[in-house]
Amino acid sequence: MAWIYLVAAGVLEVVWAYAMKLSDGFTRPWPSTIMAVAMVGSVGLLALAMRTLPLGTAYTIWTGIGAVGAFLVGIAVLGEQASAMRLTAAALIVSGLVLMKLSSPQ
Numbered sequence: 827m828a829w830i831y832l833v834a835a836g837v838l839e840v841v842w843a844y845a846m847k848l849s850d851g852f853t854r855p856w857p858s859t860i861m862a863v864a865m866v867g868s869v870g871l872l873a874l875a876m877r878t879l880p881l882g883t884a885y886t887i888w889t890g891i892g893a894v895g896a897f898l899v900g901i902a903v904l905g906e907q908a909s910a911m912r913l914t915a916a917a918l919i920v921s922g923l924v925l926m927k928l929s930s931p932q
Contacts, residue, residue, distance in 0.1 A: 828874070828875045828877065828878040828879045828884075829875070829879075831871045831872075831874045831875040832871070832872065832875035832879065832884055832887055832888060833891065834871050835867075835868045835869070835870075835871035835872040835875060835888055835891075836868075836887065836888050836890075836891025836892055836895065837891065837895065838864045838865075838867045838868035838871065839864075839868045839888065839889075839891065839892030839895070839896075840891070840892055840895030840896050840899060841860070841864040841868075842860075842861045842862075842864035842865040842868060843892060843895075843896040843899075844896065844899050844903070845857045845858070845860040845861035845864060846861045847904070849861055868888075868892075872884060872885075872888050875888075879930065880930065880931070882926075883926055883927075883929075883930045886922075886923070886926050887923055887926055887927065890919050890920070890922065890923040890926075891923070893919060894916050894919050894920055894923075897912070897916050898916075
């Protein structure tokens with residue numbers, strides 16, 4: 827169950843990052859509200875996952891899902907650049923997440 831909480835927390839991290847972008851510096855109320863709710867939910871689910879998962883594993887995977895997810899939303903939704911170097915960097919992050927998962931005792 828901890829891994830489900832962790833993945834959900836990572837997805838909510840992507841949601842709040844995207845909502846923050848849409849909030850236009852917190853000048854738009856709905857994206858700002860969505861950002862705050864997703865942020866609280868993300869950290870809450872991370873805390874639940876950390877009941878059983880090691881700190882290093884949980885935090886690394888949480889931030890990695892958020893980083894790669896925000897990167898993908900930036901490309902797919904916001905039209906950001908998808909250069910070979912940026913894609914390689916994202917692939918290296920994902921490979922690190924896989925290795926962290928495989929090395930976890932849970």
